[in-house]
Amino acid sequence: QKEVEQNSGPLSVPEGAIASLNCTYSDRGSQSFFWYRQYSGKSPELIMSIYSNGDKEDGRFTAQLNKASQYVSLLIRDSQPSDSATYLCAVNSGGSNYKLTFGKGTLLTVNP
């Protein structure tokens, strides 16, 4: 069973700080990695995709991938109260790119 592990949190940061969300995965063959944001009562929303080792930046978000360590992270700079949500890590699984395994998510709270 392929696994994706996340710290469930809650992770609490003050407004303006950097929030760091972490994810580890068990399948060394995984090639595609995604971060989703899910507000309470809403559906998951894709915010970042990363496929190669290193960093990928999009606005205040940076995804970091280290395949050797089987580790992917999401940094949120200048955190805002509107960033308060559950963040889901997803990794392709089963040897196919079109199936994803999701972590259980990390609840982030940004305090004004």
Next chain:
Amino acid sequence: DAGITQSPRHKVTETGTPVTLRCHQTENHRYMYWYRQDPGHGLRLIHYSYGVKDTDKGEVSDGYSVSRSKTEDFLLTLESATSSQTSVYFCAISDFSYEQYFGPGTRLTVT
């Protein structure tokens, strides 16, 4: 929600009754998925489709069946609903980028 609708959005049904949930997309994406989301378990794949009439099981497929007769529609059927199938059900779609986009969800309660 990227051109994805789910119906109904809310449903309450009794144990033993059949239930069909519908996912409709206007993006012409090849892949479609059904997930359930439960506290403590996260998102779990029920069934998925990689083309019209091409479907396969996910990790929690027992008690569920699916059909896809058109590119835009993916149906999830609970043949005989049980209380353990009370959950929030999400449909998702993807194309060859493999990025999945989710519908708004259906909240199903089985009493």
